[in-house]
Amino acid sequence: MRITVDGTPHELDIEADMPLLWLLRDELGIHGPKYGCGIAQCGACTVHLDGLAVRSCQITAGEADGAEITTIEGLGTPEALHPVQQAWIEEQVAQCGYCQSGQIMQAASLLVLNPNPTDDEIDAAMSGNLCRCASYPRIRAAIRRAIQAEGA
Known part of the structure; x- marks a missing residue:
């Protein structure tokens, strides 16, 4: 799959049903999105998928294929906060x-x-x-x- 996270393109060989949250945390080492409930009820895992807020625990890698993902790490920088x-x-x-x-x-x-x-x-x-x-x-x-x- 191909995905762009915080402006950086990635090509990954992963299972299509892997939750986006695990792709971000375990495969890419991005730890801003948190695991809270796993059922999209708490919002701790919220990221932007093509500009819209989504719960990354419920979006699969397959659904995110080709998407632009922004995490808290990519929202702003220490020098230029959002x-x-x-x-x-x-x-x-x-x-x-x-x-x-x-x-x-x-x-x-x-x-x-x-x-x-x-x-x-x-x-x-x-x-x-x-x-x-x-x-x-x-x-x-x-x-x-x-x-x-x-x-x-």
Whole structure:
């Protein structure tokens, strides 16, 4: 299969039914997407597939063949953070941090699809991403901050 991850093309000889999450973590050594539940209910494994947020635990390698995948590692760089990443830092969202890469990837996708969402739209878009530390008010505040940063 052929896949581009964070701008780097890869050609892999793997089983088509391997979850994309395992391809990323085990085959390519990309550890930002986390295993949380394995049934697409928590969002810890969220990545962008051709620009849209997906749960990588439920997408197979075969389904991702030929796709462009972006992980948290490819969203921004330490020198040039994505506006959502910068807002996460400024709002001090992370507590344990386990869910944060998935949260950030979901939020970044939301802002591409809807650059100025209402609080209800933010809550609806983020509802599939669980945070055991209950950082939800700070997550919403960070998304609001990212909207302001992108609009500036």
